[in-house]
Amino acid sequence: MLDRLIIEFDKSLRTMMAEAHSVRPHPDGTLQEARMTDAEKKHAAALMRINHSGEVCAQALYNGQSLTARNKETVAALQQAAQEETEHLAWCEKRIKELGSRTSVLNPVFYGGSLVLGAIAGALGDRWNLGFLAETERQVGQHLESHLEKLPQHDAKSRAIIEQMRVDEAHHAETAIQQGAAELPRPVKAAMQAASRTMTSTAYYL
Numbered sequence: 001m002l003d004r005l006i007i008e009f010d011k012s013l014r015t016m017m018a019e020a021h022s023v024r025p026h027p028d029g030t031l032q033e034a035r036m037t038d039a040e041k042k043h044a045a046a047l048m049r050i051n052h053s054g055e056v057c058a059q060a061l062y063n064g065q066s067l068t069a070r071n072k073e074t075v076a077a078l079q080q081a082a083q084e085e086t087e088h089l090a091w092c093e094k095r096i097k098e099l100g101s102r103t104s105v106l107n108p109v110f111y112g113g114s115l116v117l118g119a120i121a122g123a124l125g126d127r128w129n130l131g132f133l134a135e136t137e138r139q140v141g142q143h144l145e146s147h148l149e150k151l152p153q154h155d156a157k158s159r160a161i162i163e164q165m166r167v168d169e170a171h172h173a174e175t176a177i178q179q180g181a182a183e184l185p186r187p188v189k190a191a192m193q194a195a196s197r198t199m200t201s202t203a204y205y206l
């Protein structure tokens with residue numbers, strides 16, 4: 001357990017302090033920067049900051065979950081998902097910089113809260129743990145869809161990143177369901193939605 005804690009501590013520092021790297025090419029790598037007004041850039045950057053914080057939360061949730069998960073296959077699935085979330089982090093981080101902005105100052109708070117939530121989900125057993133993963137990914141998918149509507153139409157670069165993330169998140173949800181995820185009770189889903197609303201509305205500005 002102590003080993004696992006040390007590894008998680010190391011991962012959390014890396015998520016927040018170090019620049020994330022992507023093994024896959026960045027989805028917007030071959031696209032041209034669009035001409036945008038300052039207001040459009042600021043809005044796009046704020047939306048990408050929310051997505052970046054969402055990925056910080058995802059990292060923390062999966063790390064928390066794998067800390068307490070019992071089944072080896074579940075731990076492997078969580079680690080695979082966390083690896084892809086690192087790529088999402090890298091894509092969002094780079095895009096925010098290109099848009100002339102910064103990541104959220106609240107990321108350490110989001111990370112800490114999500115790590116605890118993840119560890120609790122993991123402790124409830126693998127079916128619930130996977131159910132929590134599937135529901136998280138489903139909600140993230142819906143949220144990404146809403147961002148495709150909110151982003152400036154001609155910001156092809158940000159849109160390409162979000163499109164690929166949406167595909168990946170759907171795949172993460174599918175994997176969790178295949179591994180035997182339980183359907184979460186409605187109040188739990190609603191609480192998760194409320195928590196993510198708090199995160200998204202603060203990360204837009206902070």
Ligand SMILES: [Fe+2]
Pocket residue numbers: 055058084085088165169
């Ligand atoms: Fe993600």
Ligand SMILES: [Fe+2]
Pocket residue numbers: 058081085137168169172
């Ligand atoms: Fe995901």
